[in-house]
């Protein structure tokens with residue numbers, strides 16, 4: 001569904017070509033300083049404009065409609081709204097009958113019928129992550145000294161990002177990428193096994209980011225090739241610091257005081273400038289599909305701050321749950 005969280009509860013709304021998109025946050029403690037300006041730095045990191053991102057430039061200005069008074073949170077639901085001002089829905093006119101391979105057009109129409117808004121990807125659009133980034137900034141404030149930092153480590157399997165993007169643009173194609181996220185300065189003891197383990201909470205939210213295809217924590221899939229004596233992280237001090245960090249700062253679903261580190265695989269954008277085959281679902285004939293519109297050639301370029309946001313949201317909820325348990 002469109003909500004997540006046990007205490008720090010988020011609920012997303014909006015469509016890419018509708019009036020706007022946004023987020024409601026319930027359960028945020030009162031007294032946290034919060035203005036629209038505070039949200040801008042993270043929002044600007046998600047913005048398009050760089051080479052390889054969509055030419056659809058939006059202002060992405062947040063309007064806090066509720067939940068703050070004199071620059072501080074009140075404890076009431078926080079509603080943050082962004083207006084859509086730069087839409088070109090005619091680019092999508094053919095997609096009702098000829099769904100794009102790899103996008104949500106086909107499944108959305110199957111599940112929700114012809115009333116589904118398919119323009120700009122509708123509610124499935126990456127634009128929905130705008131509200132998530134805003135909520136991430138609020139969550140970072142709840143986490144205080146915890147430092148969360150995500151960056152791109154690979155694009156299209158390469159570390160020369162510019163060359164990889166250039167190549168994809170020349171081919172009118174798209175490429176994926178890997179985003180690595182690290183969280184430091186965490187207390188020991190966050191995480192609510194079994195079902196709200198730290199890995200479960202973060203993964204659940206990471207897979208809400210459209211175009212996510214994989215996640216691995218610490219040594220990840222390589223752990224399956226290691227021996228126990230290689231993989232175990234020797235505990236070196238009473239504060240839990242370990243010699244290595246194959247476990248990514250998490251044991252038994254609970255933070256152990258070391259760095260949380262994980263990598264996220266983002267797929268290549270499905271809307272490409274190369275002709276593709278798809279079925280016309282009105283005529284049941286195969287057709288050549290040429291996609292119009294303004295698309296990100298490499299979505300991964302815009303994803304690091306979104307991954308930071310979902311990590312902060314998961315950890316803030318776990319922090320508030322831990323506090324409630326101890327009260």
Ligand SMILES: Cc1cc2nc3c(=O)[nH]c(=O)nc-3n(C[C@H](O)[C@H](O)[C@H](O)COP(=O)(O)O)c2cc1C
Pocket residue numbers: 054102103104121124125126127129209210211212267269270271294295296297299302303
């Ligand atoms: C920030 C961001 C920007 C995106 N931009 C595009 C885009 O321009 N064109 C596109 O086809 N998909 C784009 N996507 C991905 C689609 O929204 C996504 O592929 C689609 O909703 C289907 O979901 P799935 O890929 O997770 O199956 C973007 C995703 C994010 C997070």
Ligand SMILES: C=C(O[C@@H]1CC(C(=O)O)=C[C@@H](OP(=O)(O)O)[C@H]1O)C(=O)O
Pocket residue numbers: 016054056058087088091120121124125126127128130210293294295296
């Ligand atoms: C608008 C944003 O990204 C959009 C995400 C998106 C998609 O299919 O996810 C498709 C494109 O929409 P449009 O065809 O309207 O240009 C992107 O521009 C945004 O991220 O703010």
